[in-house]
Amino acid sequence: MPIDREKATLALDGPVNRVRLVSPARAKALEKLGIRTLRELLTHFPRSYVDLSSVETCASARIGETCTVRGTVHEIKLKKPRYNLKLVEIAVTDGTGILVVTAFRQPWLMDQIKAGDAVAVAGKVIFDYGYKRMTNPFIEVIGEGEGITGAVVPVHPATEKLSAAWVRRIVANGLEEAEGAFDPLPLGLRLRYRLMSRAAALRAIHFPQSMAEVAEARRRLVYEEVLYLELFLMQEGAERSRDAHPTAHTVNGPCVAAFAAQLPFALTGEQERARDEILEGMAAPSAMNHMLLGDVGTGKTVVAGFALAAAADTGGQAMLLAPTEVLARQHAEGLGGLLAQAGVTCALLTGSTPVAERASITERFAAGDVDVLIGTHALLSDDVAPARLTLAVIDEQQRFGVDQRTRLLAKGEAPDALYLTATPIPRTLALALYGNLTLSYIKHRPHDAVSRTTRVLRREQAGEAFDAASAALSRGEQVYVVCPLVGKGAEERDEKAAGKQSDADAAGEEYHPAVAIEDADDFDDDVTAATREAEMLQRNTFPDYVVELLHGGMGTEAKREVMERFRAGEVQVLVATTVIEVGVDVPNATVMIVEDADRFGLAQLHQLRGRVGRGTKAAEVYLLSASTREESLARLAAMETTDDGFELAAFDLSLRREGDILGNRQHGASGLKLVNIMRDGAVIEAAHADAAALLDVDPDLEEPDHRAMAREVRLAFVGEAVGG
């Protein structure tokens, strides 16, 4: 029977439950992984691969080395050596000897593995209590009919309810379902770069014969991702100014002058230059697309304040979008306060604004009576309809998706856009990624002369950190204690457990916890740990001071109250989860202690330490780590070596992950899954040029050869509903 290509193509965006073996229960588990459609299933790429071609036996596996061992499960049991610690111990035999596998915090393995199963385990071999052992290795039941064709086993991200083996099976069925779907990439481009067909690439990336094949598949898929992104951004840019009348802002009006006059400090030279560059862009009669890059604490907010004042001077309106409630509120109070004194009317709108107040704010905003509306994602909703939006500012833009930016900008007629970010990105890449983007850089913090030191301490040295905290408290300064993320979701535990087997590429980005704590659905354990920590610190360590707790699970009002009291100095020690990660600004806080620092990514640690050293006083950061793993200690040591986020990024590729820069890590835009901003720099630039050339001859991608591609772009970045 001939394959119906049309049908196979449409099936891609049909629900995933059409795929064989996807029961309603599994569909639910897949949804947890963000998979609702067949397309999403097929782009649920393996996070690593285990190369079974280099298998050792229990006898030949060398102590201290990483290898794969295949064998049979002799015995599997669940142990509880301590309250709240569960581990699964598995004895694997292969006729030459025995290997003892210990898997921490993955009790579900008990349901997935039973005695007699054939398994492959991969990890570092150690020798302890008389046995060769592996701790938290990659472990997989090797069964029949899973689609594994070569000596390479893909490891797909999995959940407690859906093991990697099951995901693999379902993906294999999904590939069959999509058999024959059209390749949307024009043949000319495929030939020019010698790219695999999409079908071949998908098959190869999920079930490769060799690691070389993975690289080829990746090359094709990355090019495709980036090309669609470029097409999307360029079309969006053109759309934004088509038939629209961008605003040429007045940039030397009374509000700008009043705002400048009452700043409590003088701008640094770099801030002045950034301000001038932004105002110049706003004065021009075209839609500005400007990014202000500056490391954490370099004073980007106040620079953005000038832009907001200029919008008011022009008789326009502005919106300032921030990723968290704490940050939006801080902007409303700090920046909003300064603007108000300069004659600019500001208002704050967040998800927790009471209904009646919200109605009154949106009404005033729609009537043009509010100049600057500051807020969180709430700003994106339809009832927020400005009368004349001429400027949109996005703070911490890496936290937002491409689609969210589009939604914000659509609220005005070709408004100017200003993005603030602390994520380092080389200029050439920024230009390739954003097209007509202009950039300003701030490299130094305003109080650069003030020192901020970072030290990594082992658990037993923690006393030094708490002594430093006590000293600071007795000088009247304040302290942050950041608590570990013990209660990560199963997915991440899983990820961590398999971290050691990641392919070489992933080595630098091995563990990068999701940052959106406020969105996380499971942080009960975090909260318990943080609560206990706060109690302990209050009772034993800082009995003479007020210790308070701040975490993402608290109600808005409670969070606000704690932050306010900390800001006012009524609370001296703030025990917090990563809710304080972005933006929070309390200059009198000078010491930060991060517990279990090895559980955080470097980017996150750098954001965290940016909370201290913001005033005129020297700051100290202590990173406590119980880890003995050399890689994680070496990673932390980079934090000691440099205090500069841009330099730090040179150490650590994970700091430059595409999601950080493109801002699609966790929201909407599902079109980018593989591209890596550093490694794929050349691809990005090529795709940029190709996209420009394509749009030159066919601006709406209407030629027959381009239509499939146009559809893909829409699907990837605009996000169309799942078909029935």
Ligand code: ADP
């Ligand atoms: P970020 O760039 O991380 O958003 P902020 O805008 O929050 O940094 O600024 C960090 C701190 O530095 C704030 O307390 C701010 O008031 C202060 N600040 C900004 N510019 C200056 C300056 N020129 N002189 C002194 N302090 C400044």
Ligand code: MG
């Ligand atoms: Mg900021």
